[in-house]
Amino acid sequence: xxxxxxxxxxxxxxxxxxxxxxxxxxxxxxxxxxxxxxxxxxxxxxxxxxxxxxxxxxxxxxxxxxxxxxxxxxxxxxxxxxxxxxxxxxxxxxxxxxxxxxxxxxxx
Amino acid sequence: xxxxxxxxxxxxxxxxxxxxxxxxxxxxxxxxxxxxxxxxxxxxxxxxxxxxxxxxxxxxxxxxxxxxxxxxxxxxxxxxxxxxxxxxxxxxxxxxxxxxxxxxxxxxxxxxxxx
Numbered sequence: 225x226x227x228x229x230x231x232x233x234x235x236x237x238x239x240x241x242x243x244x245x246x247x248x249x250x251x252x253x254x255x256x257x258x259x260x261x262x263x264x265x266x267x268x269x270x271x272x273x274x275x276x277x278x279x280x281x282x283x284x285x286x287x288x289x290x291x292x293x294x295x296x297x298x299x300x301x302x303x304x305x306x307x308x309x310x311x312x313x314x315x316x317x318x319x320x321x322x323x324x325x326x327x328x329x330x331x332x
Numbered sequence: 333x334x335x336x337x338x339x340x341x342x343x344x345x346x347x348x349x350x351x352x353x354x355x356x357x358x359x360x361x362x363x364x365x366x367x368x369x370x371x372x373x374x375x376x377x378x379x380x381x382x383x384x385x386x387x388x389x390x391x392x393x394x395x396x397x398x399x400x401x402x403x404x405x406x407x408x409x410x411x412x413x414x415x416x417x418x419x420x421x422x423x424x425x426x427x428x429x430x431x432x433x434x435x436x437x438x439x440x441x442x443x444x445x446x447x
Contacts, residue, residue, distance in 0.1 A: 264441075
């Protein structure tokens with residue numbers, strides 16, 4: 225299947241710092257999605273992007289759909305302890321393809 | 333609360349047991365999915381149903397058997413599983429596989445351990 229390269233694999237940051245993570249693919253997608261998963265729970269949808277170049281915010285989260293349609297990034301500003309979790313990107317063409325996740329640890 | 337529920341949340345079974353996982357969505361969606369999530373791996377799509385019809389079976393072993401009696405309910409029947417089948421099994425739903433705005437909403441998962 226298609227591979228989504230998500231980086232970094234893990235991040236350890238101080239509370240209050242900004243976070244940036246991204247996903248790249250060799251294929252074009254029509255939709256990019258970002259999810260957060262906390263221990264023992266399923267992924268929760270954070271942001272959905274539908275157009276190349278689209279920039280969308282959800283509170284302290286901002287995500288962009290890359291112009292080439294082959295990449296997307298997610299930024300979290302002023303991180304707080306409850307931001308801890310694993311963040312997944314997903315790209316959709318006909319099917320959904322998921323990245324391997326970025327594990328975020330926020331140190332108070 | 334995503335509108336997708338799964339039961340049980342945890343399941344421990346022997347290799348000779350038969351058990352079933354249940355998923356229910358309250359979102360009025362028409363597509364439902366089963367995924368397997370193992371540590372350090374991307375989500376693996378197992379089965380897809382759209383309007384109760386199975387549209388995808390990603391080379392899943394026959395010891396996993398899905399059932400979709402209606403658009404709101406999805407089951408995964410398990411029998412003679414192997415220890416390597418231990419994982420988090422996630423159910424998801426979306427509006428319609430052919431729809432442009434087709435975000436998937438996930439349930440909390442069933443943590444399965446095969447002894």
